[in-house]
Amino acid sequence: MKRLVDAGMHLFQLGVRAMSVEEQAVRDAHPERIHYLDARQICKVQPVHDFQLPENFPKKVYITVDVDGLDGAIMPATGTPVPGGLSFWQLIDLLEAVTRQREVVGMDVVEFAPIDGFHVYDYTAAEVVYKMMGLVDRARNGG
Incomplete structure (x- = not known):
């Protein structure tokens, strides 16, 4: 992300813990290019589905979801499973808010590190991807 900011791109970090x-x-x-709402702040903001990007934020966005932004209790299958992250539905509500406000031109999910024998985390990561695709599709097609 630092390389993107150094190249002049804007960044909004959601859920850093x-x-x-x-x-x-x-x-x-880089306060003019890096905006953020950390996990601790998100947990205090209700409802998160009303999250608003700054008006001057770019109209086209790339979304990257780092699964370690989820609380370590529900997603320990990552390189840095730290407590105090987002719940699954907080993440989905934030993604939905972003897709309502901006055109998503790309997306990815990163930092997933499968744990042998614990398939629930595989399904959690897959469900995040599935939900993201649905949100982007609905935003593009007015549904």
Whole structure:
């Protein structure tokens, strides 16, 4: 994400629940391009489906979902399963809010690290992808 910001792109981080000193320094150095609503803030905001992007945020967006943004209790199958992340439905509500407001030109889900024998986490990651595709389709087709 730092490379994108360095290239002049805008970034909105939703659901970050842990950050290094270096990552915080990048955020602090680019307040005009890096916007954020961290997991702790999201858990205090009700309802999250009313989330609004800044008016001057780009009209076309790329969404990347890092599965470690989900709470470690529901998604430990990642490189950094930290407590205090988003619930599944908070994530879906935020994604729905973004797809209502902007044109999604691409998306991905990253940082999934399967755990042998624990298929619920595989299905959780797959369900996030499935829901994202449905939200984008509905936004594009007015449904």
